[in-house]
Amino acid sequence: MSLRQKLTRQNLVGSALLSLSYLTMLAGVISGLWWVFLIGAFGSYLLDAILLHRFTEFSKSIQQVRLGITPRTLLRQLLALGLLITSETATSTGIGLVLLTFLALFGLQLVCGVAARQLRVHRRLPVVTRNIDLSSLRIPDSPPMPLIREPMSRLLPLDVFLVTGVAAFTAFGSSLAVTVGAAVSVAVTALALALVGWHYNRARTIPPAPKVMEFTQAWLDTYRPEVIMYFSGSSDSTYQANMWLETLDRMPRRVLIVLRERAIAAQLAPTRIPVLCVPAATDLMALDFGPARVALYPANTGKNIHMLRNPVIKHVFIGHGDSDKIASINPYSKVYDEVWTAGRAGRDRYDLARVGVRTDEIVEVGRPQLDEISTDTAPNSVRTVLYAPTWEGWTDEPGNTSLIDAGPTLIRALLAAEPKVRVLYKPHPFTGMRSADARKAHRTIVSLIQDANQGSPAKSGALPPLEDLEKRLAAFDADSGSTDEAHNSREEGNADPQAVTRLRELSAQWHEAYWRSRGDTEHLVIQGPRPSLYSCFHQADLLISDISSVVADFIATEKPYAVTNCEGITDDEFRTKHPTASAAYLFSPNGDGVNEALDAVHGTEPDRLAAERADLRTYLLGGPDSQRRFNEAVDDLYQRGCELRPLAVEPLERATAEPGRQPTLAS
Structure with missing residues (x-):
């Protein structure tokens, strides 16, 4: 089920439950039936919990139409008062007491909510770190997260004891039930307030933001990073940084990872390298990274400017995979001192594109991630085909992805092939982000694979x-x-x-x-970080993909691969336009060409492109031992960065030398 379908279902179910619970309470008030009211009230409390933990998107949407937790709670309390007022045994004193208790509860909850917000703000450091000793900051243990994450959604339902007491009074005429309910609701809320206050008092040991930044600078002065990997992006793009962690870990120089988004810091894969996430641009630009002379950028994003403005660092775009996509010749790349590509193909792309990146600024460093990739295939009883289409992209240019035009057709052809093949379907993490057609094609493929597995001897x-x-x-x-x-x-x-x-x-x-x-014949839909793409490469005898870095990486295996020509041009034009497809079996959107590729995989026909794939591997990915070449490129640029003194630094040094003056970076 797609995200949009889930949201639609949430809206329908949530609206129905919300209406039903409050209409049931209203029916109980009108009829004077306390048990009807109580059913509706308990339903509303259950719905509050569902909205908080499950239907989060629906909860956000109803807040925009003034049906958040606060108005829902007030409405429930008004209905409880209505039930009490219609009771024959109710007195004005009792009604007033209940009303005052509701007001007292709201006051306590308001104070507690404000205190929880202050606690959250006080514990929110201006940096997020890994592998950096923060013991001197005296950070106490985290408070229970329910206290500081949406506290009102947890505090307001504490009136459940008083509401239950009101229903019990209506049923049995016992004022003790109301008194006990009121006392318990107030006591539990007061206890929550006391707990928040205690944690707030403990959090006062945390230094304020300026002191934390002073500590950060002192740590940088001690660690003295030489190389920085700088990354900014959405949480979905964390994989672009993760793919470089092992490469950086194998470098002999002191490396620092600098991030800009807290979500990225939370999702970054484990690493031994120090990680410093600085969300605020002003904080980042105020930091002095000391002897650092090389900054590596896996992605082109707007926030890169906050590091690019540092004149003493050499800035390098390393990307997150080579391909013939337009993203691999982004004109933004000319802002860097150098652009590092895997092989000669990357240099030729920029040369042909003429987007402002000079040839002498391009360095071929190989693809370190592929040094240990296996050229063997898992010994499965049937041949395995991996279909790994890229996503639809930000534009509607033809050929961005084969998923929409050809995906279901290709999968049908593979599932019907003789001899039998096993299909692994691993879509891009961004699939369906922008295009409804892509989401539909994805759902169709998943359904086809599930149907094909019916009755198979798979070990699911x-x-x-x-x-x-x-x-x-x-x-x-x-x-x-x-x-x-x-x-x-x-x-x-x-x-x-x-x-x-x-x-x-x-x-x-x-x-x-x-x-x-998994059985050797079980078709699989593979999403998420595990199994990894490279693990799927090892299982595959044939890759079907699009013009993307997946193709370039798979070429390291020297196994057959295929690309679907969805651009409406001839195959010769397609190969000329996309060099990564020069050794590929080309498919048409209607599936033509699939049989030839499968014949090569099964060995029933010669693999006519084997020699071309070997040559293409060197052209695209460079020679062997990429890690060594990458390290040497870093060392060379670092040394050149130490030797060259940008003119922009001289005014800073003069300012530092003048008594009583502190250096400031020009904006």
Whole structure:
């Protein structure tokens, strides 16, 4: 089910439940039937919990039409008062007492909510860190997250005891029920307020933001980073930074990872490298990165300017994969001192595009991530085809993705092929983000694969070893939300340096267990970070993809691959336009060409493109030992950065030398 379908379903179900619960309470008030009112009231409390934990998007939407938790609570309390007023045994004193209790509750809850907000603000550091010792900041343990995350959504339903007491009074005429209910509601709310106050008092030991930034600068002065990887983007793009972590970890120089978004910091994969997330541009630009002379950028984003303005650093665009896409010749790239590509193909792309990147600014460094990629194929009983289309992109240019025009057709052809093949479908993480047609095609493919698996002897489901590995890996995954950022930064400052090694070992064991738990003939829809794309490469005898870095990476295996020509041009024109497809079997949107590729995979016909793939590998990805070449490129640029003194630095040095003056960076 797509995200849009889920939201539509949430809206329909949520609206129905919301209306039903309050109409039931109203019916109970009008009829004087306390039990009818109580059913509606308990339904409304249950709905509050559902909106908080499950129907979060629906909760946000009804807040915009003034049906948030506060008006819903006030309406429920008004209906409770209505039930009490219609009771024959109710007195004006009792009604007034209940009304005053409701007001007192609201006052306590308001104070508690404000205090919780202040607590959250006080514990929100201007930086988020990993592998940086924060012990001197004296950060206390995180308060219970329900206290500071949407506190009113948890505090306002505490009137449940008083509302229940009102219903009990209507049913049995016992004023004690109202008194006890009121006392419990007030006591529980007061206890929550006291707990928030206690945690706020503890949080006062955390230094204010300026002091934290002073600490950050002092740490930078001590660590003295030499190379920075700078990354900014949406949470969905974290994979673009993650793909470089092992490469950076294998570098001999002191590396620092600088991030700009808190969501990225939370989702970044485990690493031994110090991580510094600085969300505010003013804070980042005020930091002095000391001897750092090289900054590496995996993505072109607007916030890159906040680091690019540093004149003492050499700035390098390393990207997140080489391909023939327009993104690989982005004119923005000319703002960097150098652009690093995997092989000669990257240089030729910029040369042909003429977007302002000079040839002498391009350095071929290989693709370090592919140094250990296997050229072997898993010994499966049937041949395996991996379909890994890219996403639809931000524009409607033809050929952005084969998913819309050809995806379901290709999958039908593969599922009907003889001899049989196994299909692995691994869509791009952004699939369906912008295009309804892409979402529809994706759903169709998933349905086709599920139908094809019906009645097959697949070993579906996780085996006990796999379940155990998944639980152990969960400890390394993204933040669970049980503690706040400040607590996490403190704890990750003293992280076990061997944890990353254990994670890699666990990941390898998980992949082995995962493929072993699946039958050789079971077709699979693979989404999420695991199994990894490179693990799927090992399983595949043939890749079908689009013009993207997936194709360039797969060429490292030298196994057959295919690309679908959805651009309405001839195959010769397509190969000329997209060099990564020069050694590919080309398919048409209607599936023509599939049989030839499958014949090459099965060995029934010669693989006529094998020699071309070997040559293309060198052209696209460079020679072997990319990690060494990458490290040498960093060292060379670092040395040149140390030798060259930009003119923009001289005014700063003069200002520093003058007594009584502090240097400031020109804006």
